[in-house]
Every structure is written in C-alpha cells, then in structure tokens.
Amino acid sequence: MRNSVLVCAAVIGCAISSLAMAAPAGREPVVATRLGPVRGVQVNAVALFNGIPFAQPPIGDLRFAAPLPALAWRGTLDATQPRSPCPQVTRFGQTDASEQEDCLYLNIAVPNVAMGARASKQKLPVIVWLHGGAFVGGSGDIYPLDEFARQANVILVSINYRLGVFGFMTHPGFDARHNGSLGLEDQREALRWVKRNIAAFGGDVNNVTVAGESAGAASVCLQLIAPHESRGLFQKAIVQSIGCALRVPSVEVAQEVGLTVASLVHCDEPASVLSCLRKASVRELLEASVQVSASTAGAFRPSVGSISVPQQPTDALVSGQFVRVPMINGGNRDEMRLYVGYEVAGGASITADNYVDRLKATYGDLALPVAASYPLSDYSSAAAAVGRAQSDFTPGNALNNCVFLDSARLMSRHTSVYEYEFTDADAPPVMDNPGFEMGAVHSAELPYFYPHVSYNQRRNGADVVDSSQALSRQMMAYWGQFVRTGNPNGTGFPIWPLFKTATDVMGLDPKQVGPTDAAAAHQCAFWQALYPDAFRASAH
DSSP: OHHHHHHHSSOOOOOOOTEEEEEOOSSSEEEETEEEEEEEEEETOOOOOOEEEEEEOOGGTTTTSOBBOOOOOSOOEEEEOOOOOSSBBTTTSSOOOOOOOOOOHHHHHHHHGGGGGTTTTOOOOEEEEESSSSSTTOOOOGGGOOOHHHHHHEEEEOOOOOHHHHHOOTTTTTTSTTTHHHHHHHHHHHHHHHHHGGGGGTHHHHHHHEETTHHHHHHHHHHHHHHHHHTOOOOOEEEEEEESSSSOHHHHHHHHHHHHHHHTOOOGGGHHHHHHHHHHHHHHHHHHHHHHHHHHHTTSSBBBBSSSSSSHHHHHHHTSSSSSOEEEEETTTTTTTHHHHHHTTTTTTOOOTHHHHHHHHHHHGGGHHHHHHOOOOGGHHHHHHHHHHHHHHHHOOOOHHHHHHHHHHHHHSSEEEEEEOOOOTTTSSSSOOOSSSOOOOTTTGGTSSSTTTTTSSOOOOOOOGGGHHHHHHHHHHHHHHHHHSSOOOOOEEEEEEOOOOGEEEEEEETTTEEEOOOOHTTHHHHHHHHHHHHGGGOOO
C-alpha cells in the first residue's frame, strides 16, 4: 500500500543553496546539512528525503528526558526510506502499531523549481507539519508531501514526536521543567533543527510556519502559549481542527496517571522509579498505557505547570501572553461525526427511540433542549443528528465549531487571524461507511493537501473526487500564499476576510468558496446560552 506514498510523504526536499548539490535529471539529490550530507529521491518534480534524525534516540538514559540535538554522522545518510513511527498501539483498528523507540526523525520535500539557476537567490517559505493522533498515535510519514510542496511552491517538513506514555506522561519522579510534555519538547527540537539546517535545502529560516491538525493543531496552540520556549522558532501558525481556547490538566492531577502506569510495571519505589521505568520494555509500558486509557479518557496529553506548558491556553489567549504571529485557524463542519461513526461501527445503535438518551451521554440534564434545537426531522438519521450537535459544541472538548470561533475571537484581539470552515460532504472517506451520512468529518480535509494520505500500511487513501479537485488546488493556494506573506489572499482568489466577526469565516466548499456566518450555522448563540461558563473568557 503505502510504500510509494511514504516515499513521497516522508522524504526530504532538495537543495537550493550553495551548500546543496542539485541533482541532474535521473540522479539522486544530495544536500549537505550541518551534521553531514543526506541523499534523497525525486518524486513528481519534488526532491524528497526520508528519516533525517533531528534528535538523539530517546532510549536508555534519554527515555523520559528532554531531547538532545542529533549527532553528526559519517558518510552520506541514506534518506530514501521512512523511519519508524514512535511507540504506539493501533487505534480504532486503523492505525499501525509500533514498538520502535528510536523514532525522532523528520522528512522534507522541496519543489525542483528551487534547484535551478535562481536557487541561490530565492529562499522558499517553510511549513513544519505536526501530525495528529490524540497525542497517542500517528507519525509524520503518513503524509505525501510532494503535491502540496510542488503546487504551493513551499518547503514542507513533517516530523515525529514521542507519544502517549513516552511523550505525555506526568510523574513526580520526572524533571519538573518538562514534566508531562516531552513530546512538545521534541517538536521544539525539530523546529531548532529546521532553523539550523533548512537553509541548505533552500528554505528561508526567517519564514517558518508551524502547522498541524487535531493533536498536531493542539500542539501548535501549546507552542504559541509558551513564548519563552517557542519565540523565534516560527513566524506564522496554522491550526486545523482544534480550538486553542482549551484547558489542560495540571501536573499535579495528571501525575496520578503516571503513578498508576509505574505501579502496573512494578516501579513503585520513589528512589528508583525513574531508572526502573527506563528499564521497562516498550511493550510493558504500552500495555500499561492501554489499561490506564480504558478507564481514563485522554490519559496522555500535555499538562500545565512546567516551562513546556507554563499557563492554561485559554488564559494566555485572554491576556495576550502568547507568540503573536499571523494565523490560519478553523476546522470541519462535521468533526465529531467521525467519532459517532466509530461508535456505531463498534456496535452501538443510535435510533429515534434512544436519541435523547444518547444526547444525555454528552449533555446530561441539558439533553432535552439540545434535542429540541436538533430535531430528528432535520437530519437523515439519529446518528447524523448526534454528530452534528457534537460538532457544533461538546462541553469539555475543544474539537467543535463554536470553540473554534471562540478561539478566533480571543486570538484576533492580539494578532491577525484568518478563520475557515471546510464543508465538502464529498470528501474522501476517513473510515468504512458506518451506515449514516458522515459529511466533512474530522481529518477529512487532509487529502486536499496530502493526496492519498492514509493511516496504515494496508491501503492508500482515496482520491479527492473530480468535482472537488479545484477546491483542493484553491486550498493549497491559500495556504501557500499565507505562509509566504501572512495573508492568504492573492490574485484570482475569492477574498478571504480578516477575522473580526463570525461572518468573516471563509467557507471552503466545491460549490462555493466565500465568507459564511459560522456562528449561525452552528447555533453558537444557543450553545453560549446553554453553557455560559464555557464562553465566559471571550465575553470580556
């Protein structure tokens, strides 16, 4: 399945500076980084390199420690094949598992146009892409980078970072400076590597955009709210499908998970707990994390109270104490229908008879007014109605459209924000058909940037349908113009307004690209009245 895709997705771009050696047609490109030369491949008029180490392997004494910069290598590094994802178990029966702890690698794609005679004169903007996966899964290797790099004429970098128990577990025996957020530190180390080396690939070290989707988008938010750690590492940010107006647990609360994991692997002695955890096998730690996750939702995610995450994200947005860079922000109309789909695929039955009871699982005693505002007569099925309500607003969850808007309101008081909503109901399927209308679900926009993106090695992602290809090109053009200038607008584009109110949201649909009233579409006034505390910060 994914072999050819991963060669495109995970590889590193070719050179544009005096340090780079442009490859003649049919020959492998070689680029001289500060740590040594790397040899890549050519795919679709793009030079690609896979699996360049940006940090030392986090094994032995470096397990549960902040990342250290990668060491130089001898000879020319073979960067023609992707390296392993970080340790993880399969999720929803779709993603691949991994037990390979040596996983801190990045991938770069550079369009060949940058390798000609103008190469030394023209530096390209850079996007550093942070993958999704709920902080417990995913990798940078699943994204075919070549098409986006070629069409937008940008350098694309995708990275791995430690996940789950290895990257986002908090424990009182860990170094307090980065406790519970080592995955975020991996991301920062990758950004430092880019700052030191991307010029060799023709990249502009002063024009880097950090971007991500889902947990990758949440990671962007967390990079923004740690200015002492992140300032200077990027000049723009793209947040796809998460609301930065979120709250994370404190280190003190989160460390209960770490204590439970340590107990499950028989590391209970405080004096030796760190050395004991470092000796435990990857499989033992993954099995312990599965046990904990079964009873604790979101057990492994960043926590506040270290220099990695020094403040609550919502508080930082209110006060303006974040890295104030231009932003693209937004998400998909039907985000949560994906998870309702997984629920139904797992055997759950959501019908007209149990519709209100199912809403109670999310909204408790407020299920009746929610049911009245989302009558079944407006939807093709009860499952679709539940998914639409949750996609509009879910308490305690930053993956919904009213929180996306709330985040934009807060951030736009301090920096320029371009808000979007992706609504293509014909997007390639993210999962097998669960038997109800899915629409533009969570992660459905990814193939519009990364054609054939897939979550495992068993199959390629589906094509974007012909009627949506123009939208895909338009989205790449908007994103590319934004990373170049901080403004997505360009000649021949429908005007994307700067966000000031909810009517300034750019609707991205193959039938029409243009501003829309997202607050009205998602009944945000209703949700704000129902859950005033969830929106209180933006009211001030």
